[in-house]
Amino acid sequence: MNYLKDKKAYLSGPIQYDTSNINWRIDPMNVLRTKFDIDIFDPFSDPKQQWVEVLKKAREQKDFETMAKIAKRFVRKDLAVVDRSDFVIAYLPDKVPTVGTHHEVINSNNLKKPTLLVTNMNDISYIPIWYFGFIPIEFMFPSWDSLYEYLNEINNGKYRENDRWSYVFGDV
Numbered sequence: 001m002n003y004l005k006d007k008k009a010y011l012s013g014p015i016q017y018d019t020s021n022i023n024w025r026i027d028p029m030n031v032l033r034t035k036f037d038i039d040i041f042d043p044f045s046d047p048k049q050q051w052v053e054v055l056k057k058a059r060e061q062k063d064f065e066t067m068a069k070i071a072k073r074f075v076r077k078d079l080a081v082v083d084r085s086d087f088v089i090a091y092l093p094d095k096v097p098t099v100g101t102h103h104e105v106i107n108s109n110n111l112k113k114p115t116l117l118v119t120n121m122n123d124i125s126y127i128p129i130w131y132f133g134f135i136p137i138e139f140m141f142p143s144w145d146s147l148y149e150y151l152n153e154i155n156n157g158k159y160r161e162n163d164r165w166s167y168v169f170g171d172v
Helices: 026-034 047-060 064-084 100-110 129-133 144-155
Strands: 008-012 039-041 087-091 115-118
Touching: 008 026, 008 064, 008 100, 026 039, 026 087, 026 144, 047 064, 064 100, 087 100, 100 115, 115 144
Parallel strands: 008 039, 008 087, 087 115
Antiparallel strands: none
């Protein structure tokens, strides 16, 4: 079995307020691509990142029209890619503010896609409580390794009864 081969996943997570100075996306993308052969969309490496400096300047100058014009474009693009993905993986490091990630998670969940949440604290209780109101607990992971174990099970056909995975399994 190799149910995840060539499936599309959106890799969501903080960008604007991520001050870790390391690109947390590199290791997960490598594992997801090499081990599972998943097609990953990483919004951080998207060409729209060219607008970061323009947005900073517009913010400093309180040029809200420019901010809105640019932001509308990348919000629309990211949400369109969420729409086209087979599932979403959202990284929610403890105490890192994020807005786009929340929007992407909510849209993905509303589309009934598998929406997988990962924290960096080895304990899902650090995932914002709001998510417990609508994301199934089995889609919450205390670490990347636990997510990979789950994806390995999905890749081998486990959890086929979960209708969120029905498209990935080819049941619809």
